[in-house]
Amino acid sequence: MRVLVTGAAGFMGSHVAEGLLAAGHDVVGVDDLSGGFRRNLLPEVEFYEVDLRDAEGAARVVRENPPEVLCHLAANAREGASQFQPRDVCGRNLMAYVNVLVPAVKHEVKKVVLYSSMAAYGDQKAPFDESMPRRPVDVYGVNKGAMEEITEILAEVHEFSYTVIRPHNVFGERQSLRDQFRNVVGIFMNRIMRGEPLYIYGDGEQKRAFSYIGDSLPAFLRAAELRPEVDGEHINVGGKKPITVNEMAKLVAAEFGAEPEVVYLPDRPREVKDAYCTHAKSERLLGYEEQFGLEEGLRRMAEWARTLGPQPWSEDRLELPSSKAPRIWMENDTHGKDCKGEADRP
Numbered sequence: 001m002r003v004l005v006t007g008a009a010g011f012m013g014s015h016v017a018e019g020l021l022a023a024g025h026d027v028v029g030v031d032d033l034s035g036g037f038r039r040n041l042l043p044e045v046e047f048y049e050v051d052l053r054d055a056e057g058a059a060r061v062v063r064e065n066p067p068e069v070l071c072h073l074a075a076n077a078r079e080g081a082s083q084f085q086p087r088d089v090c091g092r093n094l095m096a097y098v099n100v101l102v103p104a105v106k107h108e109v110k111k112v113v114l115y116s117s118m119a120a121y122g123d124q125k126a127p128f129d130e131s132m133p134r135r136p137v138d139v140y141g142v143n144k145g146a147m148e149e150i151t152e153i154l155a156e157v158h159e160f161s162y163t164v165i166r167p168h169n170v171f172g173e174r175q176s177l178r179d180q181f182r183n184v185v186g187i188f189m190n191r192i193m194r195g196e197p198l199y200i201y202g203d204g205e206q207k208r209a210f211s212y213i214g215d216s217l218p219a220f221l222r223a224a225e226l227r228p229e230v231d232g233e234h235i236n237v238g239g240k241k242p243i244t245v246n247e248m249a250k251l252v253a254a255e256f257g258a259e260p261e262v263v264y265l266p267d268r269p270r271e272v273k274d275a276y277c278t279h280a281k282s283e284r285l286l287g288y289e290e291q292f293g294l295e296e297g298l299r300r301m302a303e304w305a306r307t308l309g310p311q312p313w314s315e316d317r318l319e320l321p322s323s324k325a326p327r328i329w330m331e332n333d334t335h336g337k338d339c340k341g342e343a344d345r346p
């Protein structure tokens with residue numbers, strides 16, 4: 001079948017596209033390369049460089065390739081920075097989604113797989129279970145919650161199937177190492193390669209269950225199948241071993257045989273203390289299991305990161321600079337430093 005993957009040049013989208021191709025599907029990919037990389041795209045993917053905030057551009061992609069399944073991953077997924085980049089986050093999440101969903105429904109898409117986020121749970125007590133209500137506390141989470149709700153409403157009225165995936169701190173090969181606003185594992189790896197300190201927000205005792213892409217991908221791919229059991233379901237896909245950010249800093253440093261300086265900064269506004277999820281539903285409906293686990297995943301990602309070498313930080317700026325934003329987001333000193341590796345530009 002034909003599957004349209006948005007965010008196909010991104011980290012997870014490129015793995016999803018690759019997995020779908022391997023399963024024999026035709027894959028059409030769309031991405032504006034704002035956070036993804038051309039080198040992540042396989043030649044077999046029919047690729048459109050389109051910004052989904054442009055409704056006509058999104059409609060053209062769908063018109064030329066009406067999909068049976070839409071896997072929507074395009075996003076600005078900088079949860080912590082979303083309070084300081086609200087326009088970009090709303091445009092690249094909610095609006096981009098509606099712009100591609102409307103033509104897909106018009107062209108009778110059978111199924112939508114929406115990549116939402118654990119941010120939809122907000123500041124509730126972990127572990128987050130799918131039975132909990134949506135209660136987002138940040139701009140990114142509000143977007144994801146609205147995207148989920150709009151999917152539920154349109155699916156009922158216009159009669160298509162959907163599955164909402166709520167992934168959790170996924171890491172692995174092809175993740176951007178250049179984004180100082182998100183992906184703590186990639187940030188730590190790049191800072192170590194660049195010889196910079198590791199910055200930790202708060203006391204570093206906040207818990208996350210990091211998920212290696214190799215463990216999450218089979219579940220993501222099963223979610224795209226046309227199976228009644230997963231219709232209308234919201235499913236967490238997250239790692240099984242919660243660890244603190246302090247512990248993650250030590251694990252990453254050990255992978256690189258490094259002893260970086262660790263600098264503690266104030267908490268980021270509205271950051272949730274502990275965020276990890278239950279697994280019963282993903283195990284039951286998507287056969288989630290961990291073949292690699294945290295340490296092996298980190299080893300593989302570190303090996304890949306070393307081949308890429310130190311990366312320049314992305315030059316994106318905050319829309320609402322504020323003394324409440326981490327000072328490293330406000331400073332220019334981390335931008336454009338000389339790197340040994342070739343600049344990994346999109």
Ligand SMILES: NC(=O)c1ccc[n+]([C@@H]2O[C@H](COP(=O)([O-])OP(=O)(O)OC[C@H]3O[C@@H](n4cnc5c(N)ncnc54)[C@H](O)[C@@H]3O)[C@@H](O)[C@H]2O)c1
Binds near residue numbers: 013050
């Ligand atoms: N990685 C995680 O830990 C995680 C956790 C929870 C949810 N998610 C969700 O999973 C999805 C994929 O995340 P990822 O980590 O692979 O992020 P990513 O940044 O690597 O991929 C997102 C892609 O979307 C593209 N994009 C952004 N705005 C666009 C636009 N207007 N038009 C077209 N393309 C656009 C970017 O260029 C990028 O390639 C996102 O929806 C994210 O919210 C990820």
